[in-house]
Amino acid sequence: MDKPLRILAIVNLPWDPRLGAARVFMELTEQWKTAGHYVEHFCLTDAFTKPVKSRWLSTLRQLLFPARAAGFVRRNAARFDVVDAAIGTLPFSKEDLRFDGLLVARSVGFYRSFERFIRVGRKRWPDQPRGKFLGHFFYRSSRWWQARNSEISVRHCDLVNLPNDDELELLPKAKSAIVEPYGLSEGDRTAFASAASSAETRLARKEICFVGMWSLRKGSRDWPQIIERIRKIIPDAQFMLLGTMTNEQAVFKDLRLSAEDGVRCVSTYDPEQLPSLLTSCTVGLFPSYIEGFGLAVLEQLACGIPTVAYDVPGPRQILQQCRASLLVNEGDAAAMANRAVDILKMSVGDYGALSAQCLSIADQFRWKQIATDTAREYVEALRELPHRR
Numbered sequence: 001m002d003k004p005l006r007i008l009a010i011v012n013l014p015w016d017p018r019l020g021a022a023r024v025f026m027e028l029t030e031q032w033k034t035a036g037h038y039v040e041h042f043c044l045t046d047a048f049t050k051p052v053k054s055r056w057l058s059t060l061r062q063l064l065f066p067a068r069a070a071g072f073v074r075r076n077a078a079r080f081d082v083v084d085a086a087i088g089t090l091p092f093s094k095e096d097l098r099f100d101g102l103l104v105a106r107s108v109g110f111y112r113s114f115e116r117f118i119r120v121g122r123k124r125w126p127d128q129p130r131g132k133f134l135g136h137f138f139y140r141s142s143r144w145w146q147a148r149n150s151e152i153s154v155r156h157c158d159l160v161n162l163p164n165d166d167e168l169e170l171l172p173k174a175k176s177a178i179v180e181p182y183g184l185s186e187g188d189r190t191a192f193a194s195a196a197s198s199a200e201t202r203l204a205r206k207e208i209c210f211v212g213m214w215s216l217r218k219g220s221r222d223w224p225q226i227i228e229r230i231r232k233i234i235p236d237a238q239f240m241l242l243g244t245m246t247n248e249q250a251v252f253k254d255l256r257l258s259a260e261d262g263v264r265c266v267s268t269y270d271p272e273q274l275p276s277l278l279t280s281c282t283v284g285l286f287p288s289y290i291e292g293f294g295l296a297v298l299e300q301l302a303c304g305i306p307t308v309a310y311d312v313p314g315p316r317q318i319l320q321q322c323r324a325s326l327l328v329n330e331g332d333a334a335a336m337a338n339r340a341v342d343i344l345k346m347s348v349g350d351y352g353a354l355s356a357q358c359l360s361i362a363d364q365f366r367w368k369q370i371a372t373d374t375a376r377e378y379v380e381a382l383r384e385l386p387h388r389r
Contacts, residue, residue, distance in 0.1 A: 219287030
């Protein structure tokens with residue numbers, strides 16, 4: 001197949017770069033279009049045009065989204081060679097969809113891993129609020145239904161696209177799969193690298209940053225211990241929490257601190273603002289328990305910020321070259337704090353060398369190359385399909 005691909009991207013989120021899964025599709029779509037492919041998308045706001053604020057209505061829309069996505073595919077099946085859908089958004093057979101092209105189920109964080117985290121999290125943090133009986137029953141049932149949809153979509157697809165090697169072990173043995181990581185655009189790479197302050201400035205600043213939603217999965221319960229341990233050794237250390245997607249009062253309540261305690265909380269920001277927000281940060285910490293990849297880690301590395309993460313799928317894929325210095329055991333908040341202190345106490349020369357290594361790692365993950373490689377894999381998979389109209 002020598003002509004450009006016709007690709008439909010499906011994701012059950014608004015088409016918003018502040019949302020990790022949506023951003024993956026947006027970046028790939030832009031690169032594919034630049035390379036000459038034809039790409040459309042079908043997202044949550046295409047299925048439901050009116051915004052809602054109710055949590056249960058939002059969850060209900062997630063449950064209804066696959067039916068609307070399937071309807072769109074059936075009406076437009078002949079216009080596409082590839083349907084690239086987030087796992088769980090298209091739990092139907094190709095016959096049912098009346099589609100004879102390549103059906104891809106894309107992982108943006110494997111559903112079985114998320115289910116495991118929920119089970120383990122209940123045991124690790126038993127004081128989590130469970131809400132009222134009806135609410136608890138509704139959300140538990142919705143999670144079961146979404147997991148079911150995910151299993152079905154993997155079973156019916158032609159190809160699974162995974163962001164890290166660890167997820168290969170979670171697939172059925174006979175399932176065809178590729179591993180394509182995430183990356184940064186050339187513009188973003190340049191912006192992050194240009195925003196980096198000198199090693200002297202950053203070491204003098206003593207600022208630790210976190211980029212991500214404030215949640216159990218992202219390590220919110222570990223931060224009080226991290227901050228306390230770092231402050232015992234470096235009392236004037238500063239902390240900046242970016243993109244928490246919640247109000248700062250809730251964050252400070254969890255931390256048992258206030259804005260006067262050297263912690264800055266930025267709930268939301270425009271993605272273009274991130275390089276300037278990171279410019280003087282010294283160390284990045286990423287105590288996330290489960291990730292598909294970890295774009296926030298990559299962004300901080302691209303700014304030359306040594307970023308310590310838990311040794312879990314995703315960050316492990318990114319930081320394998322610096323495993324000894326930038327990865328700690330999952331859930332070991334004390335080790336993460338100690339590693340941050342070690343970096344804060346480095347000499348200018350040692351810090352500069354580590355920062356350069358971080359830039360080198362980030363340089364390996366480029367959306368342009370990832371999009372090219374993915375399109376090539378899709379063409380090969382299309383050639384192997386037994387029947388095409």
